[in-house]
Amino acid sequence: TPFRAVVLTLFPEMFPGPLGHSLAGKAQADGLWSLETVDIRAFARDKHRTVDDTPFGGGAGMVMRPDVVDAAIAGSYPGEGPIVYLTPRGRVLDQPLVKDLAREPAVTVLCGRYEGVDQRVLEARGVLEISIGDFVLSGGEAAAIVLLDAVVRMLPGVVGKTESLEHESFETGLLEHPLYTRPQEWNGIPVPEVLMSGHHARIDAWRRDQAEDITRQRRPDLWSRYVAAQKQEQEGRS
Template identity: 45%
Template sequence: MHIDIITVVPGLLESPFSHSILKRAEDKGLAKIQVINLRDYAVGKKKQVDDYAFGGGAGMVMMIEPIARCIEALQKERTYDEIIYMTPDGETFDQPMANALSLHQNLLILCGHYKGIDERVREKYITKEISIGDFVLSGGEIAAAVVADAVIRLIPGVLNDETSALTDSFQDGLLAPPVYTRPANYEGMNVPEVLLSGHEAKINDWRFEASVRRTQERRPDLLNKQENGGSDTASNEK
């Protein structure tokens, strides 16, 4: 998988992609993440990428011209399955969306900043708009890192144990069950006996029941979504 991320502050993305699973994916040759500085496509001494909004109002707007030059230059190098814009009014990112995106080969993510981007960019280039929640960030870089992390970890071979991703929260519409490790007894707090039994069927039953119980307690909306046979899609990041 190849992911290109367009940003006006590339330094914000240096750390997330230099450690842990994302770094391992690059080292294994399973994913390539390229951070593109939008100012490289701006003109003039100041490399301006934003301007005042027509009609007035507070805040600056990212200009169409440098974004268009950047996207079109990148499109000459590869064909993108999706050109994604991180925005508060996008579709709320969730595990099914991460699963779907992980099947693609090339993704381009545009990080918003200031008061957002000129609407004509969205009309001409963007194929998918994503939000990571109903709140506003200073820019889309952190949100883009969230999406990249969630997607890349699903690529076969990235995790040492590929079944790990399949048992994550939300993969089956439920939260993950509680987990334990040694010691089996800590200051009188014991691990459930069934997990020490070695009986795989009973352990699986316990984990499923614990998942359902935890979901009922903490995220009953997930169970309601399953009962309704659909998913909520309209929620809302700069």
């Protein structure tokens, strides 16, 4: 059965957006996943369709009401899979978390607006809080698109074997090596000679060296994890 994504938002017109194009769009057309967008405002009860109110305790901005958000979840939860709330306070999204989500039958994604969502409904619904990075967006919709884009490409059958995911950034614990295509010489700069050699073992070794250099220079955090994992692997072998 196809993977189901349910997005709860005050701005349903922002979807599918990028998720309707290219890889994710084609995968949806192929029936590998589905996207349902739910308008939270449709679950407001008063005649003004109010979804937010001022924060208790004072302070700037507005807070999304728990009763409205809860009704939206009750009316749209597919019956399986986690309910994700996108928030800067959440666990920062990374490739292992993306893969975990791609193994779920469904993911329900709650997009915040204003200052965020009343704490009580987050706890009552046991939501999984996820951040897409240490910065503040104006709403959860862009984050939902980022999250689902990353999850959809990990669904079985979405990325073809030829485009193999194995050597991508993070899969090996390293950032990717530099890429080159035609023309073989551009702006007076030739493609590194080893790539033209047809010698696969040398090419692999060169790419690994490059990936290691880039990771060491740019991401000391990834590099120390990689070195530790390599060391453990060696100890396991000896």
